[in-house]
Amino acid sequence: MIDFQLSVQPQTEQRLRKILSQVQDTEMFARNIISYQIAELQKGILNLRLDLKEFEQKYQMTSEEFQERFSQGVLGDDADFMVWSGLYEMLCHNQMQLSELR
Template sequence: MMETMYKIRTLEKLVDVGTEDGLIDKTISKLIQYKTGKIERELQELEGAMKKFESKYHKDTETFYEQFEDGGLGDEMDFFEWYALCDMHKRIIQRLNIAERG
């Protein structure tokens, strides 16, 4: 990860001093498109897993999350897994928002 950040900073410095030739912009745009697509696929997979819990327990994820946070549900393993999926969903949405701004 540190090596990647070093390379990104190097590219940033090169662009800052005027060595931009269009290739960097096109390449970065393609990388962002690739990452956005990958994140969207992760999101679909995660939402599919959440839908299974919604069907099983006859409630939407938002309602479940509020009830779980309030302590209104038991200690079933499914609930902890569903809750973990909710947290993962939040992080994926954050990453997707960042990628889409790029």
């Protein structure tokens, strides 16, 4: 059993306590929260991959190749490249979070 504290606003605490008071199976409740977060990360990853695919097709290189060249300063600071880099960083971050939850 885990005992932890959350730092939330009083109204949020009250609402959370209300939900928890109605939960009969806290294990299932916790698993559902984790499953929800996993599903959200998976949706986010899918959407990011779709966005990245557009850049990959436009510039004829993978996002991994792009990121390496971009970080070396070879490609410059075009607005597309800034967005592409940000999307790729978000993808990597989401993938890391997802792997930690599985």
